[in-house]
Amino acid sequence: MKFISYNNTSFKKTTYYKRLPENEREVFDILSSVFHFKVNNYVLEHLIDWETVPNDPIYKLIFPRKEMLQPTDYKTLLLLHQSGLDEKTLFQFVQKVKKKMYPEVKHAETSIPKVNGVRIRGMYSNFETIVSLFPDPMAKTCHSYCSYCFRWIMFNNKEAQQNSSYTDPNEPVEYLRAHPEITDVLFTGADPLVLKAKTLQKYIDPVLDIESVKVIRISSKSLAWWPFRFTTDKDADELLKLFKYIQSRGKHLNFCAHFTHVRELENDVVKEAIQRIRDTGTVIRCQGPIVEGINDTPKDWSALWNTQIALGMVPYYMFIEADHNSESCFRIPLAKALQIFQEAQKKTTGLARTVRGPVFMNDLHRTLLDGIVTVNDQRYFALKSLQAPPNMVGEGTIKLIPYSETTKDAGDLIALFSKEQEARSTTVDIL
Incomplete structure (x- = not known):
């Protein structure tokens, strides 16, 4: 299958756009002027059930939702579009709307690697033993864009890409040699596997x-969005040889595959791609977020985990969105997320107990929503810090926050587990 990509303009020329209900075309026209949109022919032809649009889960995963904007902003944009204004005239207001939507991604000072006091761009030491690397080509794009992705501000933004990525493959070397406690290196982006195998190897070598460094991690959505990357793409065999080569150098290679819905695993081509990766000796661990209206039932997750196990992969993380986006249409109440996780595990093979969740993503502390406890007749959520940034306290500790059936927000997780918070906290601590 030849890869064909569509953006907000070219998609309007497809038969799929014409098949959208009229109100959905209106939503697409308005929101695609604010959010970056990208989809490919594999997703359109094989993953979306067009008879059930707009309720189809993969459609919701790709196409922006009306709820992503504040109602007043959406109404204003609708009126501006209906008035017939061209894109240049709309640009100023659209930029104001985008600014409201910018995610707040926090980094501890100790997470920013420096050599001789100078920051190394495109490198983040999120936790004590792992660094995330963002080589410039990997930060540019994916095979398709997920509607909930908080990294959307990077797409088509050269300044943001340059400020958060590096171009010299040797850029991280000095720092890594000076910090032997770092055993894991994660190549991420956007998506590393949009690159040709030769380019990818240039940065990994x-x-x-x-x-x-004992472990090489590659985080990618390519198995779900474009499995032909591992089967019939021109350099598919070369990419798999690279996987074998990494392991021949004495490194453990972990392919961190991003799956959100079981349908992403049901096509023969993705099954073939998974098998070809596994034949190289690479371990595939699977993660994904729990998202309102897409996979927010125990049935969704038990089906996803059981299928992953059947295909020889390892369920790894169920993520829950932390409060980085100003909208909240993707998040579900914490109590519901916990209930879904617990019920799904009951319906899943015991081999899937490798999965951790629900775990807050995109915060400095990787925090597990571990359960609900009662203390002095009061109910609390138990939160456990699984990992913390270098030189920050709190890792391994448990904090309790007041229970609520409706809250979607755990508050400031960074402050909750900080040393200062320990001294003045009114929450209940379990040591």
């Missing part, structure tokens, strides 16, 4: 020479 220098890291392989560092003895203290």
Whole structure:
């Protein structure tokens, strides 16, 4: 299958756009002027059930929702569109709306690697033993864009990409050699596997020479959005040879696959792609967020985990959105997320107990929503810090916050687990 990509303009020329209900075309026209949109022919032809649009889960996963904007902003944009204004005239208001939507992604000072006091761009030491690397080509794009992705501000933004990525493959080497406690290197982006195999190897090779680095991680949505990357793409075989080569250098290779719905695993081509990756000796661990209206039932997650196990993959994380986006249409109440996770595990093979969740993503502390406890007749959510940034306290500790059936927000998780918070906290601590 030849890869064909569509953006907000070219998609309007397809038969799929014409098949959308009239109100959905209106929503698409308005929101695609604010949010970046990208989809490919595989997703359109094989993953979306067009008879059930707009309720189809993959459609919701790709196409922006009306609820992503504040009602007043959406209404204003609708009136502006209906008035017939061109895109240039709309640009100023659209930019104001975008600014409201910018996610707030926090980084601890200790998470920003420096050499001789100078920051290394495109490198983040989120936790004590792992760094995330953002080589410039990997930060540019994906095979398709997820509607809930908080990294949307990077797409088509050269300034943002340059400020948060690097171009010299040897850029991380000095820092990694100076910090032998770092054993894991994560290549992420956007998506590393939009790159050709030769380009990908150019950035991975220098890291392989560092003895203290034991694990290479590659985080990608490509198995779901474009499985032909591993089967019939021109350099598919070359990419799989690279996977074998990494392991021949004495490194463990972890392919961190992003799956949100079981339908992404039901096509023969994705099954073939998974098998080809596994035949290289690569371990595939699966993660994804729980998203309102897409996979927010126990049935969704038990089906996803059981299928992953059947295909030889390892369920790894169920993420829950932290409060980084000003909208909240993707998040569900914490109590519901916990209930879904617990019920789904009951209906899933015991081999899927490897999965951790619900876990807050995109915060400095990787925090597990571990359960509900009662203390002095009061109910609390139990939150456990699974990992913390270098030189920050709190890892392994448990904090309790007041229980609520409706809250979607755990508050400031960074402050909750900080040393200062320990001294003045009114929450209940369990040590």
